[in-house]
Amino acid sequence: MSLRWLQLLGLYAAAALGLALTLVPLAGLSIRAPWASTLELLQMPSVRSAIGLSFAVSGAATLLSLLLGFPLAWLLARVSIPGKRWLRTLLTLPLVLPPVVAGVALLAAFGRYGLLGASLDAVGIRLPFTTLAAVLAATFVSAPLLITSLESALLQAEVRLEQVAASLGASPWHSFWTVLMPSIRPALLAGLALCWARALGEFGATITFAGNLEGRTQTLPLAIYQLLQSRPEAALLLGALLLVVSVLVLASLRGHRPAP
Amino acid sequence: MRQPDRAAGKAATLLAAALATLPLPTGCQASSGSRKPAIVVLAAASLTEVFREIGTAYESERERPVRLSFAGSQTLATQLREGVRADVVAVADPEILADLVERDLVARPRQFATSRIVWVLRRGPAGAQRRDPMDLAGSDWQLVLASPEVPAGAYARRALDALGLREAAEARVVSYELDVRGVTAKLRLAGADLGMVYATDVRPDDPDLELVELPPGVRVLAGYGAGLVREAAQPDGAVAFLDFLDGPRARQILTRAGFGTP
Amino acid sequence: MSLHARVQLSRGSFELDVELSARAGETICLLGPNGSGKSTLVEALAGLLEIESGEIVLDQQTIESPRAGVRLPPQLRPFGVMFQGLWLFPHLSVLDNVAFGPRARGMSRSEARSRAEPLLARLDLERLADRKPPALSGGEAQRVALARALAVEPRALLLDEPLSALDLEARPRTRSLLQQMLQAFDGIRLVITHDPLEALLLADRLVILEEGRILQSGPADEVRRRPRTPYVASLTGVSLLRGELRRKHGTPCLFAEDLELPLPEATMVEGDAVLATVAPNAVELSTEPPQHHQRGLLAGEIESIELAASHTLVRLATRPRLCAEVSSEAVSRQGLRPGLRVWASVDGGAVDIYPR
Structure with a gap:
């Protein structure tokens, strides 16, 4: 048996293991889920409100990540500032932080006894236990995914093309939409998809910072965890439904790659 | 410069409190040199501190390591139903234990301790007048309860019914925690005003939280039950641990922590 | 119509200090070895680099003058620039590349296209109108870039190494087309190249740039016959x-x-x-x-x-x-x-x- 053949075998074996690690739990979930009770489950008010809230919260978190993340990514990719390496590391920290710790960190900042909590309290704003808190928690953990993918897209985009556009009379705004946007679009969409998926699955930071109240802060992952206590089968089904929706959304975004 | 020290210390306790709510294994240290396999104990979140102490006492007395895993009682039940490997289980609700026995997952059930449901509130600034939880109905307080699916939540609901405050309370709940330790964490960290927990969840000298007993005549007792896991890998060790739990040493530890013992 | 530029700027250890005058109807070739500052000068004229002192004046209009505090942004300068490397927009068709300038300056899509179409015809690009740049040959891409620069109806054309993207065989044909287009353009024409043959064929007036300084300038024939530096002499x-x-x-x-x-x-x-x-x-x-x-x-x-x-x-x-x-x-x-x-x-x- 040649060495090359062995190497190839090793490669396939490792890849198969990797695939199995992803697919087997998902398959287990799909097989165990009592699909027949889907309709009944979807008629439960708590489930409906969790679904609605989850889409609202993850959507808002993705939008917020874009609004706050784009300027940051621009700064990192296009502006020369001192300490950029440190800034970049700082911005990706939420990715390695355990989500519960992220929640505690948010409380330490915006909680009633946190750094900014007293000032917020003075103007009548209490963030914990609000839907906004759930949005902030999801944004905190998911924005780095969008920022890193945008930053590398901006680094790869040719500045010279934007200069050419300017020399042809394009305002920075016009050149942004007609020249930069088409070139970063695939990375932007991929980043948005990742960011949204992470926000949709967010659990630890949300329960810690925002709590768990139906209709206000109980997103799907929290509802699933709570259902697991009383109706494990329903929790499985809801988890499987979340999976299906995520796959559909991610696949539709992936399909948006422009033709070469 | 005492301010930063205090702030740092506070942040550390807050973090510890938040992490204690995690349904993750937080094993007791095995005593060194021991070759015997560890006894795996699943215990309710509200037993966290007291079981660590009992575990350490058992380890030093019997020279056998104990590994502890804490979570909400319902989560523990789910884990057992899904076949998690364990030797002993201790939950905060006799009904959950009975259900596990009925499913033939657990044997030799016994009640080894009780705790009572109380109000917990955030200490106000020094000199401020103490809030009376019974004024809940006319307040704008943020109330945190355990989710009704977990024992502490079910007991709290029973207590509120008895107090005639359930409707007023449910209108003010800002979070239903997935285990009882989440309630104290929300009071410490997130700024909620009031909650309901087991009396044993908060030490009397806690700097941030204070316990207020329910009015006389309303008494809601939680029973803590333990049993032997049917599929235990260490059945002899598990039986020995359960006996230890009923013995004088463990009772002493439980009583000191505020639990009632049979 | 005339352009007067005095451009002084430094980038790292490189210093550019150039004074240049050009009149409509003559082709000026800026010739110099690699690293002499030719492209830097184009970028300064186009407004991509800020000049430190000097001024750029087109007719009576000051385009940039640090002393007067005037600096028109690139998009307001009446130049048609063809950059070295061409830089066509890869996601736009040939037609939309050429229509980009008019569109950016406020024309509707159809107006911009009708401005672009005659240029495509003049440069023999009509049948390529719907192609994307990656599918073009070097000569075709070069013509598209020229059409794109002309489509904004500039008062001055700045062409940086217009033929360098071509392989040697394609050069003579494209060069003569370029010559025709330059002749037909009645504004100021500035061509930058490192190729002496190209410079001598295209230029009415030659400007020799070395290490950021102009060493010699004058009618092409005179510069060729009477070189003033070893570099110019070596060209012939x-x-x-x-x-x-x-x-x-x-x-x-x-x-x-x-x-x-x-x-x-x-x-x-x-x-x-x-x-x-x-x-x-x-x-x-x-x-x-x-x-x-x-x-x-x-x-x-x-x-x-x-x-x-x-x-x-x-x-x-x-x-x-x-x-x-x-x-x-x-x-x-x-x-x-x-x-x-x-x-x-x-x-x-x-x-x-x-x-x-």
Whole structure:
């Protein structure tokens, strides 16, 4: 048996293991889920409100990540500032932080006894236990995914093309939409998809910072965890439904790659 | 410069409190040199501190390591139903234990301790007048309860019914925690005003939280039950641990922590 | 219409200091070696780099002047720029690339396209209108870039290395098309190149740039015949001598470093500082010291030997440096090779002398 053949075998074996690690739990979930009770489950008010809230919260978190993340990514990719390496590391920290710790960190900042909590309290704003808190928690953990993918897209985009556009009379705004946007679009969409998926699955930071109240802060992952206590089968089904929706959304975004 | 020290210390306790709510294994240290396999104990979140102490006492007395895993009682039940490997289980609700026995997952059930449901509130600034939880109905307080699916939540609901405050309370709940330790964490960290927990969840000298007993005549007792896991890998060790739990040493530890013992 | 530019700026250790005037209807070629600052100048004119001092004025309009605090952003400058490397928008069709400028300046999509279409026709690009740039050949892409620069109806055309994207075979055809388009454009025309042949063919006026400074400028023919720097001289292959005219033993001589070159009797002024060019075929090589005294003599090592189809150029590390043309047959007969010490004799009657 040649060495090359062995190497190839090793490669396939490792890849198969990797695939199995992803697919087997998902398959287990799909097989165990009592699909027949889907309709009944979807008629439960708590489930409906969790679904609605989850889409609202993850959507808002993705939008917020874009609004706050784009300027940051621009700064990192296009502006020369001192300490950029440190800034970049700082911005990706939420990715390695355990989500519960992220929640505690948010409380330490915006909680009633946190750094900014007293000032917020003075103007009548209490963030914990609000839907906004759930949005902030999801944004905190998911924005780095969008920022890193945008930053590398901006680094790869040719500045010279934007200069050419300017020399042809394009305002920075016009050149942004007609020249930069088409070139970063695939990375932007991929980043948005990742960011949204992470926000949709967010659990630890949300329960810690925002709590768990139906209709206000109980997103799907929290509802699933709570259902697991009383109706494990329903929790499985809801988890499987979340999976299906995520796959559909991610696949539709992936399909948006422009033709070469 | 005492301010930063205090702030740092506070942040550390807050973090510890938040992490204690995690349904993750937080094993007791095995005593060194021991070759015997560890006894795996699943215990309710509200037993966290007291079981660590009992575990350490058992380890030093019997020279056998104990590994502890804490979570909400319902989560523990789910884990057992899904076949998690364990030797002993201790939950905060006799009904959950009975259900596990009925499913033939657990044997030799016994009640080894009780705790009572109380109000917990955030200490106000020094000199401020103490809030009376019974004024809940006319307040704008943020109330945190355990989710009704977990024992502490079910007991709290029973207590509120008895107090005639359930409707007023449910209108003010800002979070239903997935285990009882989440309630104290929300009071410490997130700024909620009031909650309901087991009396044993908060030490009397806690700097941030204070316990207020329910009015006389309303008494809601939680029973803590333990049993032997049917599929235990260490059945002899598990039986020995359960006996230890009923013995004088463990009772002493439980009583000191505020639990009632049979 | 006229453009006047005085551009001073520094980038790291490189300094650019250039003064340039151009009138409508003449093609100015800016010629210089790589790294001489040609592209930097284009970027400064286009507004991509800020000038530190000087000014850029088109007709009466000040486009940039640090002293007056004026700096038009790139999009408001009336220039049509073709950048080195072309930089077509890869996601837009040929038609939309050409229509980009008019569209960016506020025209509707259909207006912009109708502005672009005649240009496509003039540059023989009609059948490629729907293609994307990655599917174009070098010559096609070059024409699209030119059309795109013309579509904004600029008052000045700035073309940076317009032919460098092409392979050698495609150059002559595209060059003549470029020549036609330049002739038809009635604004200011500035072409930047490092290729002397291209410069000599396209230019009405040549400007030679070296290390950020203009070394020589003037009508193309004059610059070619009367080079002022070794670089300019090397473009046409002549050797440049820098010296003085004096008599020695009654004979007029050109003294340049180690060279003492007897000249035929001619109108000359004693002590004149002059420049002189020596054509390669006026230099003879020998491996023995030659005997005739009517010629200037220099000894030195051969630096390099360049073989061409019909002749061979031998560069000598003499003071001043000389370039000699020998027959290929002579190379082998005399055993010429780099490092060999040889004698060069220069024919005084074949040098062209002009004031410094």
